[in-house]
Amino acid sequence: MDECSTIMKLMHPHLDGELDVKDSLCAQAHLECCTPCREAFVAERAFLDILRMQLAQPPAPPSVRQRVTASPTRPGRDAPADSPRA
Numbered sequence: 001m002d003e004c005s006t007i008m009k010l011m012h013p014h015l016d017g018e019l020d021v022k023d024s025l026c027a028q029a030h031l032e033c034c035t036p037c038r039e040a041f042v043a044e045r046a047f048l049d050i051l052r053m054q055l056a057q058p059p060a061p062p063s064v065r066q067r068v069t070a071s072p073t074r075p076g077r078d079a080p081a082d083s084p085r086a
């Protein structure tokens with residue numbers, strides 16, 4: 001049962017691919033036969049995937065936003081919506 005706490009400690013290095021082969025195989029073998037650890041691992045990996053996706057798509061740089069707001073927005077000339085002469 002103590003193996004679970006060991007695997008929990010190995011989870012992050014395992015996700016980051018930082019474990020050596022022996023520990024990696026040990027973690028893999030445990031995850032295959034231990035449902036709670038596997039679920040925790042899958043949830044953690046999904047969370048890291050979301051983090052990576054957000055890091056891979058940085059917000060628009062300030063220069064782009066400046067260009068957009070600096071462009072003169074001219075209001076269209078008044079449309080004769082309510083012209084008295086029909």
Ligand SMILES: [Zn+2]
Binds near residue numbers: 003004030037
């Ligand atoms: Zn376990």
